[in-house]
Amino acid sequence: MAVVALKPGYADAVEIRDRKENFHGNQVVYLHWEEHLSFCAATAFPLPPEMPLGALTEKLIPQFYGMHPDFKSLDWNSVEWKIDGEPATPDMSKSLAENGVGHKSLVCFRTPGLNGYKGSCS
Amino acid sequence: MLANIDEEWREMIVKYLIPLRHYEWGANMNACAVSDAGYGAALTSAMIFTTGDRLGIAQILSRIGIVLSEGDAELLGRAKQAWMEADAWQGVRKAIEDSLVEKDWFEVLLAQFLVMDGMVYPLVYKHFDTAGQKHGAAALSILCEFMVDWSAEHNRWVDAVVKTAVKESDENRVLLSDWYGKWRSIMSEALQPQAAMVLGDGGEAVLNEVCEQLDARASKLGLTL
Amino acid sequence: MTPPRKKKMNLKQRYALMTRGLDWETSYQKMDDVFPYDTFEGIKITDWSKWEDPFRLTMDAYWKYQGEKERKLYAVLDSFAQNNGQQGISDARYVNAIKLFLTGVTPLEYQAHRHFAHLGRHIRGVGPRVAAQMQSLDELRHAQTQIHTISHYNKYFDGFAEFPHMHDRVWYLSVPKSFFDDACSAGPFEFFTAISFAFEYVLTNLLFVPFMSGAAYNGDLATVTFGFSAQSDEARHMTLGIEVIKFMLEQHPDNLPIVQKWVDKWFWRGHKVLGLVAMMMDYMLPKRIMSWKEAWEIYFTEAGGALFEDLSRYGLRVPKYADIATDEAEHISHQNWAIFYQYTQAAGFHTWLPNDEELDWLSEKCPNTFDKYYRPRFEMWREMEAKGERFYNNALPQLCQTCQIPMGYTEPGDPTKIGFRSSVYKDERYHFCSQGCKDIFDDEPEKFSQAWLLVHQIFQGNCGGADLSDVLKWYHMDQGIDNMDYTGSPDQKQWDAWQAARKKVAG
Numbered sequence: 001m002a003v004v005a006l007k008p009g010y011a012d013a014v015e016i017r018d019r020k021e022n023f024h025g026n027q028v029v030y031l032h033w034e035e036h037l038s039f040c041a042a043t044a045f046p047l048p049p050e051m052p053l054g055a056l057t058e059k060l061i062p063q064f065y066g067m068h069p070d071f072k073s074l075d076w077n078s079v080e081w082k083i084d085g086e087p088a089t090p091d092m093s094k095s096l097a098e099n100g101v102g103h104k105s106l107v108c109f110r111t112p113g114l115n116g117y118k119g120s121c122s
Numbered sequence: 123m124l125a126n127i128d129e130e131w132r133e134m135i136v137k138y139l140i141p142l143r144h145y146e147w148g149a150n151m152n153a154c155a156v157s158d159a160g161y162g163a164a165l166t167s168a169m170i171f172t173t174g175d176r177l178g179i180a181q182i183l184s185r186i187g188i189v190l191s192e193g194d195a196e197l198l199g200r201a202k203q204a205w206m207e208a209d210a211w212q213g214v215r216k217a218i219e220d221s222l223v224e225k226d227w228f229e230v231l232l233a234q235f236l237v238m239d240g241m242v243y244p245l246v247y248k249h250f251d252t253a254g255q256k257h258g259a260a261a262l263s264i265l266c267e268f269m270v271d272w273s274a275e276h277n278r279w280v281d282a283v284v285k286t287a288v289k290e291s292d293e294n295r296v297l298l299s300d301w302y303g304k305w306r307s308i309m310s311e312a313l314q315p316q317a318a319m320v321l322g323d324g325g326e327a328v329l330n331e332v333c334e335q336l337d338a339r340a341s342k343l344g345l346t347l
Numbered sequence: 348m349t350p351p352r353k354k355k356m357n358l359k360q361r362y363a364l365m366t367r368g369l370d371w372e373t374s375y376q377k378m379d380d381v382f383p384y385d386t387f388e389g390i391k392i393t394d395w396s397k398w399e400d401p402f403r404l405t406m407d408a409y410w411k412y413q414g415e416k417e418r419k420l421y422a423v424l425d426s427f428a429q430n431n432g433q434q435g436i437s438d439a440r441y442v443n444a445i446k447l448f449l450t451g452v453t454p455l456e457y458q459a460h461r462h463f464a465h466l467g468r469h470i471r472g473v474g475p476r477v478a479a480q481m482q483s484l485d486e487l488r489h490a491q492t493q494i495h496t497i498s499h500y501n502k503y504f505d506g507f508a509e510f511p512h513m514h515d516r517v518w519y520l521s522v523p524k525s526f527f528d529d530a531c532s533a534g535p536f537e538f539f540t541a542i543s544f545a546f547e548y549v550l551t552n553l554l555f556v557p558f559m560s561g562a563a564y565n566g567d568l569a570t571v572t573f574g575f576s577a578q579s580d581e582a583r584h585m586t587l588g589i590e591v592i593k594f595m596l597e598q599h600p601d602n603l604p605i606v607q608k609w610v611d612k613w614f615w616r617g618h619k620v621l622g623l624v625a626m627m628m629d630y631m632l633p634k635r636i637m638s639w640k641e642a643w644e645i646y647f648t649e650a651g652g653a654l655f656e657d658l659s660r661y662g663l664r665v666p667k668y669a670d671i672a673t674d675e676a677e678h679i680s681h682q683n684w685a686i687f688y689q690y691t692q693a694a695g696f697h698t699w700l701p702n703d704e705e706l707d708w709l710s711e712k713c714p715n716t717f718d719k720y721y722r723p724r725f726e727m728w729r730e731m732e733a734k735g736e737r738f739y740n741n742a743l744p745q746l747c748q749t750c751q752i753p754m755g756y757t758e759p760g761d762p763t764k765i766g767f768r769s770s771v772y773k774d775e776r777y778h779f780c781s782q783g784c785k786d787i788f789d790d791e792p793e794k795f796s797q798a799w800l801l802v803h804q805i806f807q808g809n810c811g812g813a814d815l816s817d818v819l820k821w822y823h824m825d826q827g828i829d830n831m832d833y834t835g836s837p838d839q840k841q842w843d844a845w846q847a848a849r850k851k852v853a854g
Contacts, residue, residue: 002791002792002793003791003792003793003794004387004388004389004534005387005793006384006387006534010793011793014793014796014797015797016773016775016796016797017796017797017798017799017800017803018775018800018803018807019775022807023803023806023807024807024808026806028803028806030745030778031742032745032765032767034764034765035763035764037685037724037755037757037763037765038685038689038724038727038728038738039689039740040682040685040686040689040690040740040744040753040755041686041744041745041753041754041755041765042744042745042754042765042767043740043742043743043744043745044742044743044744044745044746044802044803044806045742045743046806063741064740064741064742067731067736067738069727084769084776085767085769102776103775103776104775104776104777104778105776106745106767106769106778115763116723117723117724117726117727118723118727120719120720120723120724121720121762121763122720122721122723122724122727143369144369144371146369147369147370150480151468154464154467154468154480154483155468157461157464157467157468157483158461158462158464158465158467158468158469166461166464167460167487169464170460170464170480170483170484170487171484173464173467173480173483173484174406174409174410174480174481174484175406177369177406177477177480178405178406178407178410180365180369181365181405181406181407182407184364184365184368184369188356188361188364193355193356194354194355194356195356195360195364195368198364198368202368202371205371206371206374215375216375219373219374219375219376219381220375220376222373222376222381223376223380223381
């Protein structure tokens with residue numbers, strides 16, 4: 001369905017507010033650690049598309065998820081990844097863009113065996 | 123209470139006063155339009171209260187019509203017919219209808235509350251009312267007291283708004299003066315048959331006086347005539 | 348001969364003369380130009396004269412009643428102030444519910460005033476037009492009396508002073524704000540459906556009863572009084588809502604699918620906004636009235652069930668996803684409080700972890716969910732607090748494109764998984780917290796692709812800077828005063844000092 005608008009041509013004149021061009025060379029990337037819902041929602045970051053995906057595991061995830069008691073047991077080799085809902089095997093040395101992580105992509109990671117505080121998915 | 127009014131003047135009241143309930147309804151819509159489209163609570167909040175006040179005045183006039191009609195709707199029906207068809211009312215009705223499609227809310231504010239009200243209120247509630255005193259209509263003045271008091275208070279608000287806008291810039295002054303001139307000329311013409319109907323030969327002079335007083339008020343607000 | 352006595356008019360006829368009798372069919376201008384907004388939505392009204400006025404209130408009566416009510420209200424407020432009523436509340440934590448109300452709800456009253464003025468001018472039928480004008484007046488008066496009432500708390504507690512500024516900027520306040528912006532930028536019939544029907548009729552008891560009973564239970568006489576004062580107006584607003592719905596459905600069969608779509612949309616949007624109230628009820632009241640789940644059962648499942656049964660004769664069915672919303676009644680408050688707990692640094696009120704007694708109350712009220720999914724979360728955070736490692740989420744959350752809430756809601760039937768949904772529109776990806784929010788977007792992507800999402804605005808450089816301190820400044824929030832946990836806040840210090848002074852007096 002399309003919007004029912006009073007003004008003729010409304011739909012064509014729409015300014016999409018969060019176009020990639022508005023982020024000063026960055027794209028928005030969302031991260032989510034599955035079965036760890038003490039992080040209430042996926043997190044958002046403005047990142048250069050050419051940034052290596054490995055920076056997520058080396059820098060961003062430790063910085064923003066490192067306080068979780070499960071984090072110290074995290075083994076990156078066993079992590080299961082999903083990019084925009086599709087299972088993925090990302091190449092850490094390649095860029096976000098090369099790994100198919102686009103503007104407003106959702107990157108989920110699951111850590112088998114680690115499923116939150118006392119297994120509660122928190 | 124209204125029983126002391128001459129038969130002839132009762133007819134006159136049905137012709138000049140009761141149709142004003144529709145004028146008030148137009149003013150109600152214009153106040154509501156400014157409350158809707160205006161910018162700033164100082165204007166828009168005041169205008170929703172005015173919206174209610176103008177509906178209230180329309181209802182006071184309706185009640186007067188019902189009382190004069192001894193409890194039924196006959197006179198209201200005749201007054202409505204006058205508003206819709208009588209030559210004397212067409213200029214005013216057209217002015218109101220034109221204001222209802224005006225897109226600039228500030229022009230609506232100025233047209234309705236400075237110019238139209240600035241002529242209609244003194245003409246009706248002062249001059250026509252005075253003429254009615256010779257016909258036993260003293261009780262009518264009491265029923266219309268609210269309108270007199272209300273408009274004195276409301277005019278202070280209108281003047282403050284227009285004055286502030288005029289002072290803001292030369293551009294504003296020029297634009298507002300244009301609008302003032304436009305609506306003043308529409309209304310002074312529209313009210314001529316009213317004045318003649320109620321005041322006869324004296325009508326023209328009275329209307330001129332009303333216009334002059336409004337001009338004096340407008341000049342004080344900084345408008346260029 | 349005396350003329351026959353005239354037959355007296357009844358109240359209905361008199362009221363008709365006082366309202367629709369004032370109106371006329373314009374001839375110098377086209378009616379469609381005088382009323383340019385009431386046809387484009389596709390709602391067909393064949394005969395406005397069929398409108399039955401749900402109440403008859405002339406302006407003189409309106410002014411008289413409202414004047415009397417407000418005199419009483421201000422007398423109570425004066426005495427509340429003179430008797431230092433702020434010291435008689437259950438606990439200073441309670442005041443945070445009032446902060447949420449003033450920043451989140453009062454500005455909506457004002458928005459309602461503005462937009463009912465739009466309807467009060469632009470609806471062609473005089474009956475609903477006059478009703479809308481009165482509602483516009485009511486809503487303005489409610490905003491004013493709420494601000495007056497709450498201004499007393501502003502003298503003693505933080506978080507109130509910048510409420511209109513905050514309403515326009517703060518992340519969680521964009522939830523109620525965008526809800527109303529959505530309604531105000533719709534056509535007049537959708538607005539009636541959204542606000543008068545879905546919000547004022549179907550869901551209003553879930554907003555006002557919790558706040559007002561909460562106030563009564565927690566010793567806040569001032570807030571109770573403005574609630575009472577508003578009540579008779581609310582009754583009018585509700586009848587307007589139901590009458591508009593029935594009128595649209597009676598006027599033309601083509602209206603049904605349009606109205607149904609709006610009912611579905613605004614039920615879901617209302618449910619999401621009310622999640623803030625759910626959290627207030629289950630977590631923020633030191634003395635609790637009932638749980639959100641209980642309130643939902645009484646006011647939506649039972650009352651709403653009867654309502655939609657009644658409306659089924661028009662072909663209208665229960666809103667889409669009502670079953671999901673009902674399931675969520677046992678989750679939404681916990682999920683929301685968890686959001687605020689971890690983003691306390693950016694909240695304009697104080698947060699805290701529920702104590703043991705409160706945890707037990709939550710277990711009892713949500714036996715199917717609380718101990719399994721949410722108690723461990725709070726226990727983990729409590730352990731971390733005890734170690735001096737209070738849990739803050741230092742990254743910004745992903746927001747739902749439609750309701751603008753951080754995407755913290757779980758998959759229906761599986762509270763261990765976030766219920767991610769997304770759509771692609773004009774090569775851009777959009778994310779949603781739920782199927783309900785996705786459906787709303789998919790129906791009008793043109794509209795919602797323009798949504799102002801705070802997180803993205805920060806990244807675009809429109810919110811004072813990239814650091815939390817920059818954004819707080821831009822919010823007009825004072826670090827360490829308006830935000831963060833209740834424990835250690837200036838509010839708490841003040842309250843403790845009052846309590847100590849009382850004990851001293853009591854000897």
